[in-house]
Amino acid sequence: MRALDKKLLRDFAHLKGQALTIALVVAAGIGVFVGFQSVYGSLLYSRDVYYERYRFADVFANVERAPEQLKSRIEAIPGVSQVYTRLRYPARFLVADLPQPPVGLLASLPDDGAPPLNALHLVTGRLPTAGQGEALVLASFAEKRGLVLGEPLVAIVDGNACTFRITGTVLSPEFVYPMGAGEILPDDERFLVLWAPRTELAAMLKLTGAFNDLAVALQPLAHQSQVLADLDQLLAPYGGRGAYNRALQPSNNVLDGELYQLQTLALAVPMVFLAVAAFLLNVVLSRLVHLQRSQIAALKAVGYSNLQVGLHYLELVSVMVLVGSVLGIAFGAWFGRALHDLYGQFFRFPVQLYHLEGRLILTAVGVSLAAGVLGAMVAVRAVVQLPPAEAMRPAAPLAYRRSILERLGITGWVSPAFRMVTRELTRRPLRTSLSVLGIALSVGVLIIGRFNADLTNGLMDLLFQRMWREDLLVAFAGPRPERAIRELGHLPGVIRAEGLRVVPVRMRVGPRHRDVVLYGYQEDGELRRPVSLSGVPLTLPERGALVTQNLLEILQVSPGEEVEIELREGSYAKKTLLIAGPIEDAAGLAGHLRADTLAQLLGEEPLVSLGLLTVASRDTQDLERRLQAMPQVLSVSAHATLVDRFEKQSAESIRVMTLFATIFAMTIAVGVVYNNARVALSLRERDLASLRVIGMTRREISAILLGELGIQVILALPVGFWIGRAMARGISATVDPERFRFPMVIETQTYAFAAIVTLAAGLASGLLVRRKLDRLDLIAVLKTRE
């Protein structure tokens, strides 16, 4: 081994504490990068393979009832490669021990059991035989319920019960994210799809020789929007409800949103870490170069070229980065797997394999090396620029000035130790600011880690305390006259009953449209009110609707203007709606108006879709059962159950995110504080030793060095709070605003948590350095000339 390589290894060994902390920061960056990217890659791959093998359609459409003969005309639309006509019908299902019956869909399966598009993946059992009353069921439901094959399942369609025997469980590319229409969270137990042979289903639904749903595959270069328009035109006479593409297909839409979020995080978060790592490398290497000035000069004087000496230091950086990379990749694989499992609970693919691509590993190593080199560049430039004649001169003393504080006369009364601290901090304002920034970043990361919890709590508070205040929610099978509410109010145990009209519509402005919900509120209603993100209930206008701000932006309309709406139930009539104003509401896209305004708009008697009840006792089992037995009731859900489910579902992801964010943030905090401390120590070892020699105690010299760190940590806290807020904002921005919008609340506890963990990391680093200080070998320090 060459002598220069030996120097490399010994320098590395000498710097091991710092090298390790830097490597850990690099590891955290690479870990997040590899973790997020691998999950992103795995999900993308699972999705693509799934969609491809199971021929996921490109375009979907829903129609009242169209004759099967229309199929050939649809096939003739330019760009269409395949058409799959089918039957879909909403249903609710009776399951013995479930007070709240699952809702979902009855879907047709071609009699031969093989859909040309959106093929099913048989998980267990076999395909149904036509004419035997057999059916397939969505696996997520079957697994959750522990459904046994061969068991009967009763579906209620338009009030009629039909019994199916389950022969198999399946996955479908249309239900990767199995969630019922209008729900905000998936609930495997309460959403199910049943596939029955088409002939049987057609007879049952009186749709023989007709179809009411459509999936279309396009040719590779098809003009999608043209196909959609042509399809709409063909279907219009048969009650076409508007064709839509994959982007608006509910399950795919959620999946897309999630993938987008992953992709964004996979880029943004590692950047923070690599920036910190680059900064640390800069600090440590600059210090090293400073300490090794005379060695560098000597190397040059004896004939090493600038390139050789520069590379020597870059190699040192590379070793640290590579050690970090190895740790980071291992860590990323672990983190990725945990995250992937988390996703696996929500997204169902036939084959869902977590895989870590070699290419990704190479990218990670490459990117972190680049960051390392970038961070080291300043120091290495100093190496290259150092004239070899420097070897002949003793090191120049550092230039100090009186600090600003002193010049302002503020520190006249303080100890010389404090003066030394402030001079040190103000001597290199850039370095000090960068250190503060580095620590602040870790404060920010900590806030992000906990922000997830705050976000969920804030949303839960908004949704469940301020917006939805009923104890029981009764969904009617269809719109009912207001009288239905009075009937509910007379049930024993009910304290208050209110109605809410909910109308699904398609809101359209020119070519832009979205499927949204209109809410009609009772005038004296207390249980449901339109509430803004800040939790303030809004007064509804006399005319027109308050419309989700985000929706206004999508449709590009302003208050005072009118939009076209197309009903998505009943008559499918077209109307115009006045936009009275914007509202920052939390979930979904919606219009909020008075019940009477809505009734007027729809040209109907005041009707209700939901009954909202407050009840006397917490035990609502009997009441629920009673409600359920009413023929006009589709489903009943208890507020408490929803809250519970929400909490349960978010708890797991909150736990995982907080854990990882805390680990990451600790890494950064320790990395920054410890390295700063070590750098300060080695640059000033001689000064401090001299102070000890002239009679200062260990405590006194520790105060000088640690005081410096303490001030940096304290300064970093407010900056970090601000950064955390900004990052939280950035992360919320990756959530699809069409699904959720968040109240930006960061709890005091979160700030406190971030502050405490950072202080702890600072303290731990301080103690490590303090140990070094206590062992300061006075004679050795003063004897050697570096």
Added chain:
Amino acid sequence: MAEVVLAGRELTKLYRMGEVEVLALRGVDLELREGELVVLLGASGSGKSTLLNILGGLDRASSGRVQYRDQDLSDADEDELTLYRRRHVGFVFQFYNLIPSLTAKENVALVTDIVDDPLDPAEALSLVGLGQRLDHFPSQMSGGEQQRVAIARAIAKRPDLLLCDEPTGALDFQTGVLVLEVLERVNRELGTSTAVITHNLPIAAMADRVVTLADGRVQGEVVHTQRAKAADIRW
């Protein structure tokens, strides 16, 4: 007379630090001949180190020429100077400038790694009387020992020129003599042309030629017909 190995002609050096300008050399001519041992004397600030740095290719003159054998170094760029130092020049610094993380042998190997036909590091260390200390780190050696390692490092490449800036400056008298003996031996046995800067007048006695600088100029030159033995020098 022996051939001129290294020649500086009308060398000037101007240091500029902001407003202040220091003319460290004001037209110096100096030759170093094959196998010669020259001692440079002069008051502090007279320009000795500056001159040596320029001759050794560590620094560039503001004007004037430097010639090594038939190679003109006056306009050499950074890379050419590096090669010149690597191939021909051995330096001994007042502060040793050893790499603290490398052992004596490794410090010497640092140089032998990058030159053709070097001495074996162990052999070079034996030459300076440190054959038994190969695996010691600089921090485990005295100043004089460290300086001898530095000399071993300088001679291991079989340099044509050995340039020493106050090699005994940080040493006591006895260790200083030890170091001087090594320099003398290298000069004799390897025939290396050697220039030594010193503040100790008695050391001048071991030189073939003594050049005195004052205020950036050559003030005088004395040629000795008889060199004193390093071992006999006292100060």
